[in-house]
Amino acid sequence: MADTVDKALTALKDRIAIQDIICAVTLHSDLDEPEKALRLYVPGAVIDYSAVSGPDSQNIAVEDHRRNLATFLPGFDKRQHQTTNFEIVVNGDEAATRAQVRAIHTIGSEVWLAHGTYHHRLVRTPDGWKITYQRADLVHQEGQHLVPIAKQRVLERQGHVASAA
Numbered sequence: 621m622a623d624t625v626d627k628a629l630t631a632l633k634d635r636i637a638i639q640d641i642i643c644a645v646t647l648h649s650d651l652d653e654p655e656k657a658l659r660l661y662v663p664g665a666v667i668d669y670s671a672v673s674g675p676d677s678q679n680i681a682v683e684d685h686r687r688n689l690a691t692f693l694p695g696f697d698k699r700q701h702q703t704t705n706f707e708i709v710v711n712g713d714e715a716a717t718r719a720q721v722r723a724i725h726t727i728g729s730e731v732w733l734a735h736g737t738y739h740h741r742l743v744r745t746p747d748g749w750k751i752t753y754q755r756a757d758l759v760h761q762e763g764q765h766l767v768p769i770a771k772q773r774v775l776e777r778q779g780h781v782a783s784a785a
Contacts, residue, residue, distance in 0.1 A: 635706075665754070668755040
């Protein structure tokens with residue numbers, strides 16, 4: 621009986637830890653804490669955001685993905701990701717997940733809204749669960765015309781281009 625309870629507790633702890641890691645990535649990104657988000661991945665983890673950002677963002681290293689995000693995410697006034705409906709399968713020290721995501725990015729009163737499905741693979745490390753692979757499949761989006769505007773705002777803040785105003 622004790623062995624069954626221990627296994628159940630371990631499974632629950634793993635599930636909670638994995639879900640926390642996936643949610644923390646977007647929380648740190650939304651709150652302009654990219655270094656904290658990056659620490660949730662193994663070095664060289666693979667990211668595939670081609671469904672959202674095009675073929676240049678397919679199967680790239682997480683470090684490159686974070687650099688790409690830095691070219692436009694800070695150009696939004698506010699961002700919020702909501703990740704729900706987790707399916708988590710743990711097999712020893714590896715896990716695979718699927719979850720639904722809704723992402724809101726605003727500039728003034730305009731909104732870029734993206735809905736999709738996240739796919740993650742994780743591995744247990746001495747420092748806890750870490751992401752080795754992440755893919756976003758797009759279900760629906762609207763307001764994507766704001767992305768180039770956000771990129772322009774980032775460049776202007778960095779002093780690379782003159783403001784259009």
